Amino acid sequence: MKAAVVKAGPTVKVIDTPIPEPREGEILIKVVVAGTNPKDWKAPEVAATGAKSFAGFSLEHMGEWSNQGDDLAGYVEKVGQGVVGFKPGDRVAAMHEMAKPHGAWAEYAIAWSQSTWHIPDNISFEEAATVPLAALAAAVSLFYNLRLSTPLAPANRQTPLIINGAGTTVGAFAVKLAQESNIHPVIAIAGDTIPYIQTLLDPSKKDAVVDYRQDQAKVIADLKQAISKSGTTHVKYAFDTIGKQVGVDALKEVLDSDGHIDFILPPEVNVGPLSHSTTYVQVVHGPVDGAVARTLGYMISKWFxxxxxxxxxxxxxxxxxxxxxxxxxxxxxDLKEGKNSGVKYVVRVGETEGITAAV
Structure with a gap:
């Protein structure tokens, strides 16, 4: 089969490689659409420095060239021993386990059954492929690290949440998951993507958006105003998908003294007296944090x-x-050069020269 691998640069090449076999608990998927994430170019560059890990996952066995693809949508080709609920021909989306062989950038990829879910017939493979890693990362942040209510048991009281970088893919999915978990008010910090983010918020529940492109004093003032209009003076939770000091400084001005910020990458910023954590989406595959994280990944995947x-x-x-x-x-x-804003880049594997497209 054809597969794509990347090394630091980023430099991508397409190679020929054997079709893998699914092991126990795994599914072999014929990939129709594969997605990309910022870590896909970052990880090879970090590995090239000799670092042993990046964003919580090991780089030791990655090699100079690697298939970094983790987002995929396609058809079940074959299931491994012990897999239930899936059969050949099913339309599915999945998150491939990060830094492991047989990634999404190929004609066939391997995914664990717990992070694979069915795609309804009215949903395109392209749309489905935007979901896996980013949406599961948002779920880990909100429901595992911040311990907020989930769509399975929505909140029954006001739970203010600030999302810095709401226009990123992970941030936007955090907004969506918060809505379905009755987490309000959501105060979203965004820029060029504000028109899209506004379509996801519920003004009737005092959700609001703040434009980070203003000067810092205005950003802080707008955050305070949004909090005040929501009828509360206490905000304990924030999810930061950007990780820059200027954003964290704004959060420090409005969060409670016992507030908590969860970051999408290990922070290189001063969070002051606030507590903080980092989202490692790979916990849904365990065994880093045990059965609780794996169960969360399974249940949220099926909820998708x-x-x-x-x-x-x-x-x-x-x-x-x-x-x-x-x-x-x-x-x-384009991801490395910062040209992406508000969209997810995907590729149709069947468009590759030498490959016959799946129907």
């Missing part, structure tokens, strides 16, 4: 199917990079 079916959950805006697997080169380059 229900959310799509009922229309309360949607994917992220996306842009298709042409050329199939060869489209990963411009996708990763």
């Amino acid at each position: 199917t229900l959310g799509f079916q009922t229309g309360v959950f949607t994917g992220h805006p996306y842009e298709i990079k042409k050329g199939g697997l060869y489209g990963l080169q411009p996708a990763l380059t």
Whole structure:
């Protein structure tokens, strides 16, 4: 089969490699659409420095070239021993286990059954492929690290939440999951993506958006105003997908003294007296944090199917990079150069020269 691998640069090449076999608990998926994430170009560059880990996952066995793809949507080809609920031909999306072999950038990929879910017929593979890693990362932040209410048991009292970087893919999914968990008010900090984020918020529950492109004093003033209008003076929880000092300084001005910030990457900032944590999405595959995190990943993955079916959950805006697997080169380059804003880059594997597209 054809597969794409990347090394520091980023430099992408398409290679021929054997089709893998699913082991116990795994599913072999014929990939129709694969997605990209910022870590896909960052991890090879960090590995090239000799570092042993990045964002909580090991780099020791990655090698110079690696298939970094973790977001995929396609058809079940084969199931491993012990897998229940899936059969060949099922339309599915999945998160591949980070830093492991047989990633999403290939004709066939391997995913654990616990982080695989069915795609309703009315949802495209492109939309579904925007979901896995980013939405599960948002779920780990809100429901595992911050211990907030989930869509399975929504909040029954006001729970203010600030999301810094709401326009990122992870941030936008955090907004969506908060809505379905009755977490309000959500105060979203964003920039160019404000029009999209506003469509996700519920003003009737005092949700609000703050434009970070203003000067710092105005950002802080707007945050305080949004909090005041919500009828509360206490905000304990924040999710920061950016991790820059200027954003953290604003959060320190408005969070309670016992407030907690969860970051999407290990912070290199001063959080002052606030407590903080870091989201490592790979905990849904364990065994780092045991059965609780794996169970969360399983239950939220299955909820994605229900959310799509009922229309309360949607994917992220996306842009298709042409050329199939060869489209990963411009996708990763654009991600590194900061040209991406508010969309997820995906590729249709069947567009790759030498590959027959799945129907």
